[in-house]
Amino acid sequence: MRYKSTRNSELRQEASEVIVKGISEEGGLFLPESIPDLSNELEDLAKLDYLSLAKRILALYLTDFTEEEISRCVDAAYTGGKFERDEPVQIKELGNSGTYMLELWHGPTCAFKDMALQLLPHLLTTALQKQNQAKKALILVATSGDTGKAALEGFRDVKDTEVIVFYPEDGVSPMQKLQMNTQEGDNVCVCAVKGNFDDTQTGIKTIFTDTEIKQQLYDNGYFFSSANSINWGRLLPQIVYYVYSYLELYRIGKVKNFTDPVNFIVPTGNFGNILAAFYAGRMGLPIHKLICASNANNVLADFISTGVYDKRREFYATASPSMDILVSSNLERLIYMLSGEDSAVLSEWMTGLSTEGQYKVDDETKSRIQALFYGDFCTDEETKQVIRNTYRDRGYLSDTHTAVALGVYDKYLEKTGDETPAVVVSTASPYKFARHVLGSLTDAVPQGEFDIVTGLEELTREVPQKQITDLKGKKQLFDTVIEKDEMSAFVKKQLARLKDHR
């Protein structure tokens, strides 16, 4: 199995190259040249535990990795007490509604990004060895919160890697800031930037294309890499839990035959998570609808209903910050696959997006999208109501991102009456966004972050994750704040330190 690019259909690269590079040279995203078919194997796969299933699925795509290498990566990611239980994900019925919650937040940072970012560092270091790269990887991350912490935890003390995380000083929640600034590990570094998320992302792009700094890095034995969600190595681990949850519905008798379809409802930002569901479908998992849930930044909902992607609109900072995004990068892969795999047409649309701020897909592509996807959104006010009602009526405490999915699913059911069994993807612990969650249940919200955690625990009797409560006693290890035009200088300074260090 080799990989091509959305903007160059002729290209062929090995899996290990694709994981090391992250993004293709001409700016396109890597994708497999064909998609393996699992439809005749589902019965066998239903006998596997999560880790064995992950190994089976990864092996289909990482064809230049040995079985032993894949096995070692998967074990390193999901065992050793990093996740609460042996099976890294948990599936729970929502009250007795017949709808199932796929909880992906039982890992080290309490958000779904752990599922991929615990695995990516091991895939990356293995890929580096395969390519005989004597260099070490310097990972730069711009984050609005969840990615930064998950990358820090994933890469901490992983051999031959260094991580620098930049976050907007006023653009992350106090809990997220605390999670990052107390990060332990010999190869990690965190820095706040005076600016918004876009400023930090632009700063990183500038560094990635700065030839002087790249040379300096190379001379010191490093090269830049990215842990961004467009890396195929982040998408691939996410396919596993869609297959796993379907098989779990089979094991409990909710799905009777391997032709019975399910719906997945996914709270969406950069379109990575829901794209993994799409891949699972292409691999033969019976899916009726993929329901794409957005917050007030509803550019995807508009796109799915009109075929026009228009980013020229107001940006809202919402209660579900990890979904506050106007350019959903991974959508490029979907559009490529559904529009006839023509890189010239795709490139034209993407150019339209960057020069005019919009593009429009043809009618045929639009109908193919609409045949599988349904998109809608919830405002913060609706999200709060969903948290309150879901807790009161179903006894389920949901975080703000997951609540957006639940709210959109309600709207979908009202419109369609669809009775297909459904899996709602639950992406964060309610304690990670405790201020908004408690505020949805009561007016009495204390000031301090840990008072809020205690308040939520007393009200709901749901036990907060140890990773959250432990933060209280942790020492703050990072407090650097820089101007947005100082990011290159900061990286250079870190380089000098690395040189002295080794």
Ligand SMILES: *Cc1c(COP(=O)(O)O)cnc(C)c1O
């Ligand atoms: C990142 C994130 C999302 C959005 O996932 P995408 O793959 O970017 O669509 C949803 N919820 C939470 C809690 C997240 O951290």
